[in-house]
Amino acid sequence: MSAKRQKREILKKKLLTKNRLVILNEETFDEIFSLKLNLLNVFIALTGGSIFLIAITTYIIAFTPLREYIPGYASSKLKREATELALKSDSLEKAIKVNNAYIESIKKVLAGDVEVAQLNMDSIKAGQLLAEDEVDFAPTKEDLKLREQVAQEDKYNLFNKAGAKVNLVLFSPVTGHITDKYDPKTKHFAVDIAVPKNTPIKSVANGTVIFADWTPTNGYVIIIRHGDGIISVYKHVDSVTKSQGDVVRTGEVVATAGSTGKESTGIHLHFELWKDGFAIDPTNFIDFE
Secondary structure, X not given: OHHHHHHHHHHHHHHHOOEEEEEEOOXXXXXXXXXXXXXXXXXXXXXXXXXXXXXXXXXXXXXXXXXXXXXXXXXXXXXXXXXXXXXHHHHHHHHHHHHHHHHHHHHHHHHOXXXXXXXXXXXXXXXXXXXXXXXXXXXXXXXXXXXXXXHHHHHOOOOOOOOXXXXXXXXXXXXXXXXXOOEHHHOEOOEEEEOOOOOEEEOOOOEEEEEEEEEOOOEEEEEEEOHHHEEEEEEEEOEEOOOOXXXXXXXXXXXXXXXXXXXXXXXXXEEEEEEOOEEEOHHHOOOOO
């Protein structure tokens, strides 16, 4: 115990022994500066200085723009711009895909190279046709239960409200005699309506003009995109009154009847109707006579 105590006393004495730091003039040996200190004071001063430098460095890196000059740290402005560019690139990529889909649909409309969809008056959506012998018309137990429940509810309901079966009503572009009907077997995906020259041709519904120009085969053509993925096409017209990008309303004049293009057989309107890239029979939805 005495040996350990002696060692402690020696260490304590070394730490607390005061020393003098003296700066002398080399030529005259005059004392310029002197300072009393001990090892403990030097240790405390060095530790405090180190902590202060670490704190200042941390503050500069975390809260000041000076960190941008330290290798490995990117500029906050650069990060923000990179994030904005990434978002814009993603939006542009989606817009390009949508535009490419529309362009492909327009190409199919102009070329007639499409599949035919089977639609009916009660639905504007294409569905898969089944043979009659493949359809089971017998009601199931769940169906019978539902019918009975609905019948009981309607029995005492005095305020039944009727609703439309389709969300889109199409306006007749012209009134006239159909000279050539819709026939997918011969790839005639349209109806030809005989009308006098310069008869106003009207839009079948609200929409946006996506094509309005001259084509060698079909003459002047105007194509309008409507809601629910429907596209109406007017070919062989004498002139168009709208341009690409124009917004049109139901019944608004978009062209005048004529006989333009190599495939035209006389003054008439060649009218096509499309749904999600499929050709459909316009007479199922429009009365031209």
